[in-house]
Amino acid sequence: MKILLVEDEPKVSAFIKRGLEEEGFEVEVAYDGRFGRQLALSHAYELIILDVILPYFSGLEVLEAIRAQDQQTPVLMLTALGTTQDKLHGFGGGADDYLVKPFDFPELVARVRALTRRRGQQAKSAVLQFEDLTLDSAAKTVTRAGQPLKLTAREFGLLELLLRHPGRVLSRAELAADVWEDSFDAGSNVVDVYVNYLRNKVDKPFPRKLIHTVVGMGYVLRAQE
Amino acid sequence: MKILLVEDEPKVSAFIKRGLEEEGFEVEVAYDGRFGRQLALSHAYELIILDVILPYFSGLEVLEAIRAQDQQTPVLMLTALGTTQDKLHGFGGGADDYLVKPFDFPELVARVRALTRRRGQQAKSAVLQFEDLTLDSAAKTVTRAGQPLKLTAREFGLLELLLRHPGRVLSRAELAADVWEDSFDAGSNVVDVYVNYLRNKVDKPFPRKLIHTVVGMGYVLRAQE
DNA sequence: CTTCAACCAGCAGAATTTTCATGGGAAAAG
DNA sequence: CTTTTCCCATGAAAATTCTGCTGGTTGAAG
Known part of the structure; x- marks a missing residue:
């Protein structure tokens, strides 16, 4: 299973992608909110990492769209602002974790591991x-x-x-x-x-x-x- | 189920305790590492919040003692230092989340909710x-x-x-x-x-x-x- | 009111599918 | 090299699925 990374800054996304791949994850990248949302809704990911500031749709809007159809997939939000306002908005909207840029790469890996490890089979009983x-x-x-x-x-x-x-x-x-x-x-x-x-x-x-x-x-x- | 808070500064612990109680949580406080460890090992808590700097034993030592006998209970670490060194040490030692002092109270509540919610849904005990x-x-x-x-x-x-x-x-x-x-x-x-x-x-x-x-x-x- | 045709309920046994329980051999572990 | 673990293949046993039939009911036409 793959991780979806939605991040518009090429430098940052390339850095994260390469780093996570070295840790053994498969990473797919979307460079704006529109494409990110489309991918998130049409594919099954193990984890979705969302930047808050994105072209077309913000990370929070993408999050909302994801949660409207899928409660399950863990979402990790990235934000350049440490403002609590944003953080709460994200948690309220169904994010599972938050990370403030700039962050240490090892810390990102630690949180990614925590989120992917935790996913047990949540039996969706219809x-x-x-x-x-x-x-x-x-x-x-x-x-x-x-x-x-x-x-x-x-x-x-x-x-x-x-x-x-x-x-x-x-x-x-x-x-x-x-x-x-x-x-x-x-x-x-x-x-x-x-x-x-x-x-x-x-x-x-x-x-x-x-x-x-x-x-x-x-x-x-x-x-x- | 209660939350255990291990924090030696009376001002801080009183502030957190009162705040969490207003949010509907039950909170028990220990004022040093020794007593904190004893409580953590002898009672079942929904979540344990650990300050890193404590008298007698550090928060990391308490965490280690907890994890030696119980993999399950989520632990949130509080630290005055933003040093990544510490953060990783905490994650490696089995902490589920980290928060750097000084923190915004709403953010603490958000993380506490995330950790207690997650556990309830999952029930993925070892x-x-x-x-x-x-x-x-x-x-x-x-x-x-x-x-x-x-x-x-x-x-x-x-x-x-x-x-x-x-x-x-x-x-x-x-x-x-x-x-x-x-x-x-x-x-x-x-x-x-x-x-x-x-x-x-x-x-x-x-x-x-x-x-x-x-x-x-x-x-x-x-x-x- | 009677008759007839279409339709449906229910049964019993045959046909088929699914599952159980092994033996043996390949692969991995010790 | 021996032991354990793993997997495939096979026939027997069990359970399900299906077919064919009988008889009952309904409703409309005569």
Whole structure:
């Protein structure tokens, strides 16, 4: 994984890039706020080092754009000013560390190491919910009314799709296309069979039914009859 | 959880203590290195703020004593000197951040927040635990029900990853990506083989099984069936 | 009210996929 | 050079997935 360095002064950026590369990091450089923002949003970096003073967008604006879509990647801000005003603004905006120029290179390395070392796998669990039914698509767990349900892979895929579109009627073709991908036979009743399996596990043990049949159209996830 | 502040100048310590308390932190103060070390080693703190210059023991000596028995608690060093020599010494000794006196109070608060926040999110303690299974990722030791287990490097890596995400189903791809890094063949069954090795050592000798397979999805660490 | 066609639920066993558990050989460590 | 660790390959076992079928329901036309 790479480090993104956004710094407009060629001397400084070259110095940092070379130094970090000697320490075994891979470094990519952007020379202005516009390009920096673009790279930061389109690639995954291990760490982003942002100068505050940049052409087009300031480092703080870039930081804001990054945090709007990604909370995870650590960001280290560089500033020529030791003014606390800036520092707080940066921390408030989601920066993980701050360094005041001029800085000692070994200190930069120390902070870079601290920030990259720390990144554990932050499991982003995308949790879908409907009524008392909960599905964690990352952890692959499902619960209803607090009770864990044991589903097979197909059942899970089917329920996930239904949960992604609560209240919407999904045709057999739509369900098959998503859950069975390309390999599915139009004349088959697999979908029906699996909806049935799902009902046995998800609806049967509970009084309120969530999976409903719409004759001639398909199936829906919804509360009432 | 409290913050421990080790600072001998009464004016400074009172100022910091009051200020942090206004921000909602609980603060305990020690006025010399000896007492500071004693408190740090005998209580669990959320963060320890250490002045470098102290009576009896220096802040660096206290830090060393802390790190000898606890890698986890974040430590913020305060120094009157801006000399890089000191800074590196502190980072090398295991400090998590550094602040040069005189500092702006808001900046201290910002760094304190960063350090306490980070810890909460991460919960990346060196020792992972689940049920009666314990793994110390720093010491590379594993015990179950008090008995030490002898694992190979791969087995250890695999168990560590499972232990980091208890209850979450991890796919073979996820496991392979983390434990085998880039060098792994998708068509291989290495993961299965190593899960089997792990089970022989971790689960087989014990009545309660912890590693479970979820057919079509991957493996989980969890208590029940 | 009856009939008919389309549609759907549910089952049971066959087919397929996935996983387990080994043995053996290559590579690395001691 | 011996031991340990690592990985591949294989067949057996287990679990899931699918097919084909029966019977029930619905709704519209006669």
